[in-house]
Amino acid sequence: MKKINLHNKNKNRIQFDTGTISLNMLPVLCLALFLCTGCGERVATDVQVSEPEQSKVVSMESTAIVDYTVPQQFPNIMVDAAGYRTEGAKKAAVKGRILPTTFCLVDAQTQEVVYTKKLEDVQYNAEQNLYSAYADFGDWKQDGTYYLQCAHIGRSYDFTLETGLYERRFQEICQELIEGCRAQTVTHEDIKRLLLAYEWYGEIFPDADANGIPDILEAVADWIALTEEQNIQAGQPATPGQEASYAAVLAKFSYLYQSYDKAYATDCLKRASVIFGQTQSSMQKDAECFHALTELYRATGAYTYGNQIAEYKTYFQGHNTFTEEMSYLHGAMTYVSTRQKVDMELCTFFMDTLMTQGEDVSGVYEEMIHPVTARNNGAADLLAHAERLACANYVMNNYQYNHVMEEFLHYLRGRNTQSVDFYTSDMGEKTKYLILLTQLVAVKDNLGE
Numbered sequence: 001m002k003k004i005n006l007h008n009k010n011k012n013r014i015q016f017d018t019g020t021i022s023l024n025m026l027p028v029l030c031l032a033l034f035l036c037t038g039c040g041e042r043v044a045t046d047v048q049v050s051e052p053e054q055s056k057v058v059s060m061e062s063t064a065i066v067d068y069t070v071p072q073q074f075p076n077i078m079v080d081a082a083g084y085r086t087e088g089a090k091k092a093a094v095k096g097r098i099l100p101t102t103f104c105l106v107d108a109q110t111q112e113v114v115y116t117k118k119l120e121d122v123q124y125n126a127e128q129n130l131y132s133a134y135a136d137f138g139d140w141k142q143d144g145t146y147y148l149q150c151a152h153i154g155r156s157y158d159f160t161l162e163t164g165l166y167e168r169r170f171q172e173i174c175q176e177l178i179e180g181c182r183a184q185t186v187t188h189e190d191i192k193r194l195l196l197a198y199e200w201y202g203e204i205f206p207d208a209d210a211n212g213i214p215d216i217l218e219a220v221a222d223w224i225a226l227t228e229e230q231n232i233q234a235g236q237p238a239t240p241g242q243e244a245s246y247a248a249v250l251a252k253f254s255y256l257y258q259s260y261d262k263a264y265a266t267d268c269l270k271r272a273s274v275i276f277g278q279t280q281s282s283m284q285k286d287a288e289c290f291h292a293l294t295e296l297y298r299a300t301g302a303y304t305y306g307n308q309i310a311e312y313k314t315y316f317q318g319h320n321t322f323t324e325e326m327s328y329l330h331g332a333m334t335y336v337s338t339r340q341k342v343d344m345e346l347c348t349f350f351m352d353t354l355m356t357q358g359e360d361v362s363g364v365y366e367e368m369i370h371p372v373t374a375r376n377n378g379a380a381d382l383l384a385h386a387e388r389l390a391c392a393n394y395v396m397n398n399y400q401y402n403h404v405m406e407e408f409l410h411y412l413r414g415r416n417t418q419s420v421d422f423y424t425s426d427m428g429e430k431t432k433y434l435i436l437l438t439q440l441v442a443v444k445d446n447l448g449e
Contacts, residue, residue, distance in 0.1 A: 074418050077103075077135070077148045077156035078371055081414035081421050082169070086143050086161040088447055089406070092135040093371030093415050094119060096153040103135040108145040108158045115140045119150075125372050132372045157419060166444065170437045171206060173430055174216060180427045181219035184226055188245040191220060192291075192330060193387075193431035195252045200394050201442040202256075213260045220253055224268065243279040244288040245327075247272040251295035252334070269299050285312070287327035294331040298338040306342075309335065313346055320353050323388050333391055351395060358392030358401055361385050365404045369411040379422035382408050383432040390439045402443050409436055 078093040094103065099122060105115035119133040135148055143162055149155040162168070177194060180186045186194075198205055198216055205214040227246070231238055238246040250272035258265035276292055283289050290312055297305035315322075322328040332350040335342060361368075368376045368385070376382055386408045393401040412422045423433065440447065 075156050076153035077150060078415045078417070078419050079148060079156045079159045080410040081157050081159055081419070082423070083160040083162050083165050084410075085165045085447075086141050086163045088138070088444075090136070090138045090140070090161070091410070091415075092137070092148050092156060094133045094135055094150060094153065095130050095372050095417075096150075097129065097131070098152050099131045099133055100151040100153070102150075103137075104149045105137050105140055106147050106149050106155075108147055113149075114142075114146075128372060130372050132370070157414070159414075166437055166440045170204070170434075170441045173434050173437060174206060177427065177430055177434065178215055178219040180430070181223040182226075184223065186223065186427045186431070188242055188249055189326070190427055190431045191223060191249050192245075192252065192327075193435055194220060195249070195256060196330060196333070197431075197434050197438040199252075199256055201438050204438065204441055217253075217257055217260065221257070221264070224250065224253065228271075237275045237278055242288075243275055244283055244286075244292040247276040248288070248292040248295045248327075248331075250275070251292065251299045255295070255299045272296060273300070287322075287325040287331070291327040291331035291334070294334040294338070297340055298334055301340045306340065310343055310346070313343065316346065316349060320356075323353065323357060323391075324384075326384075326387065329388065329391060333394070336395070354388075354392040354395055358389055358396075358398070361389050362398075362400050362404050365407060369407060369416070371415070371417060374411075374417060379412055379429075382412060383429070383436070386436050387432060390435050393439060393443070397443060402439070402447055405436055405439055406447060409440070 076094065076096045078095075084090040092103075099119060102116055102118050104113045106112065107114050115137055117135070117137065117139075120136055122131060122133040124131050135150075137148075140161070143160075145158055145160050147156050147158050177186065177190070180190070181194075194216060198214065202214060205216050207214050209215070237243060250268045254265040254269035254272065257268070272292075273296060276296060280289075290309070293305050293309050296302070297309060322332070332354075336347050336350050368374065368382070376385075386405055389401050389405055392398070393405070414421045423429070
């Protein structure tokens with residue numbers, strides 16, 4: 001059997017399965033051609049005709065079998081659908097075969113055009129035959145729900161302008177992670193990110209019950225208690241293969257919690273030392289082990305931990321991409337911030353690597369999130385870059401790094417080619433967004449207006 005493809009003027013396909021065509025079939029074909037060429041913008045369908053027998057039509061589907069996928073459409077004006085800070089910088093990305101000179105900001109409730117301005121940074125991509133530009137409406141500073149509109153290319157999705165937007169979203173994600181700790185739906189890696197964010201900017205974390213202890217630390221304490229119960233019931237010090245990671249969590253928590261409950265913090269540190277000591281002989285000298293060593297060394301000052309950290313020096317000197325493994329990155333951050341005696345050469349290497357990578361990302365971020373030709377490996381890759389940049393920014397508060405992290409956030413929440421909001425309910429991703437939002441809330445005075 002062979003297939004004959006018929007195309008109408010709109011290039012929608014009608015497909016027939018035929019064998020030998022007899023004169024008896026001509027009325028059928030004429031009818032098909034009439035349907036194909038008439039009625040202007042009619043949607044195409046694939047009509048399947050039964051196999052003829054002995055050159056005669058013996059049957060025909062009484063209803064056309066539709067086998068047609070409408071091409072997916074995306075807005076040509078791409079916005080952060082999660083919203084913008086009213087008091088901050090605000091940009092949308094625009095693309096199209098033809099671009100107008102100006103754009104309009106429209107109040108979604110009243111349909112009134114409230115702001116008009118020229119498009120900026122117009123570029124042409126010959127490979128895709130598309131123009132791109134940016135719509136900067138940072139001057140408009142009134143809360144509300146809006147959309148952007150341009151002649152020829154249409155409108156954006158609705159979005160909000162909200163004063164204190166990042167603070168609200170930070171509070172919400174904190175609450176979600178607190179609930180995740182108590183429901184045991186977070187992992188060791190998630191807890192380490194929570195504690196890292198708190199270590200950097202503990203002053204912005206809420207204390208809803210006003211008992212003097214940040215809610216996030218209380219939630220981690222609950223997580224530890226539940227994890228200990230599970231380990232006891234299983235007759236093991238920690239989940240097999242995660243002993244080093246768990247020891248790092250306990251040691252870091254102990255260091256941060258000692259000012260609230262010294263006795264409990266000391267118990268956690270002792271437990272971390274015991275778990276690490278009991279299982280160290282079977283551990284690999286990997287990123288998890290290194291992170292545990294740095295947390296234990298900072299909390300105890302024990303030279304045995306310090307000496308083992310020094311054994312990694314040769315590895316680091318040959319691997320300046322160590323930050324691609326988050327446990328190495330987190331361990332390095334702990335090591336450079338400890339008050340214990342450290343190897344200054346190793347500290348300098350960590351600092352230089354962080355700064356170099358921060359500058360590298362800052363130099364190419366526009367290409368990574370370009371509205372037409374974005375070059376990145378997806379949301380997870382951008383969140384990893386944002387985390388490394390956040391580490392560099394904590395060491396050296398840099399206006400440009402703050403700006404890049406905010407731009408990454410806009411891209412991840414909808415200002416991308418397909419207007420996709422990449423935020424999900426996954427707890428691991430939430431902790432990565434927490435790192436990003438913690439920075440933006442803590443350094444909001446250094447964000448663009």
